[in-house]
Amino acid sequence: MKTRIAELRKKHKITQEELAMAVGVTRQTITSIEREKYTASLVLAYKIAKYFGTTIEDIFDFSEVEVEEIKK
């Protein structure tokens, strides 16, 4: 899954290590998520979003996720 993590890190001039420490994971986890090796868990996604002061949907790209909506 594409994310805006690397972009936000560069904008704020922080390393993967610094972000990793702030959100409680290893630097390799941040690398893997940025490189789309795997998708962040819900809790980690939230922590990253809050760290950058925004929402999960603003950082993680769900455009390829197909969704149904409830009928009213």
Add this chain to the structure above:
Amino acid sequence: MKTRIAELRKKHKITQEELAMAVGVTRQTITSIEREKYTASLVLAYKIAKYFGTTIEDIFDFSEVEVEEIKK
């Protein structure tokens, strides 16, 4: 993790089975998430949120998640 899934299901009068089918998981997965047996994955959380026409943060309760914020 607490969620508002059961509440929204009741409000809209749909069963766990119906929600499960709509978001592409088994009925037992919905049960497990409602009963807090485990936390939904990011993609599933998004699908459920979109199904009910709202945001992840509105359905899943992150109040117990500790977060750091970037220093400006």
Add this chain to the structure above:
DNA sequence: ATAAAATGTCAAGTATGCTTTACATTTTTT
């Protein structure tokens, strides 16, 4: 140009998010 820092990669191991199957229990409908 060299050294240091940051990032990428790999592999093995652990934990968690799901699936499947089956039955129990509760709730709703008849």
Add this chain to the structure above:
DNA sequence: AAAAAATGTAAAGCATACTTGACATTTTAT
């Protein structure tokens, strides 16, 4: 009250999200 529908539970298995350790490669600083 009985039957049907909905939900709860358990266990085993699979896939994925992470951790750890180590080294390679790239980027940045000197």
